[in-house]
Amino acid sequence: MKISEFNSSVLPIQQKIFRLSKRLLTSSDAAEDASQEVMIKLWNKRHELNEINNIExxxxxxxxxxxxxxxxxxxxQNLRLVHTNYENKSADPQKQLEAKQELNTVEAMIKTLPETQRLxxxxxxxxxxxxDKICEIMDMKPKAVRVTLSRARKNLVERISKxxxxENRA
Incomplete structure (x- = not known):
């Protein structure tokens, strides 16, 4: 794969690589490091990328x-799994605080899901x-992906309802 082909096929997915890294590693610094490492691995494998059906x-x-x-x-070992890509631009500080608390609650609940469900x-x-892309990434069959996603959603809904x-009792 030539440099121009690499730039047009791999560089556009760099942000997705960073977001997944940040989701898994929490720290922006660790995510940036991981993203760079992945980009280096992809660069080193650039000659083999032509043979891959789905580079992303x-x-x-x-x-x-x-x-x-x-x-x-x-x-x-001190890294944890969370999602911090949420930003509320509402002007009302009370609503911002409530939204942040709700997000933190959902993040905590997501953190407790089994690793496969979380991913x-x-x-x-x-x-x-x-x-189909999730099947490739996770090396799972389509039905298993659907079941895992369904269980993760159901688990979250139950926890949020509970x-x-x-809160209503208190």
């Missing part, structure tokens, strides 16, 4: 695996990937 799914798979490896390292939910809901019931 391949890149996201490399990103997922790299980030999971980083989480397993002893030096990165499938992120890829579908945050990144907007189609099921939370609201507890």
């Amino acid at each position: 799914a391949f890149a996201m798979t490399i990103t997922k695996n790299h980030c999971l490896d980083q989480l397993k390292l002893k030096a990165n 499938v939910l992120h890829l579908r809901q945050i990144e907007g990937y189609e099921y 939370q609201h019931q507890n």
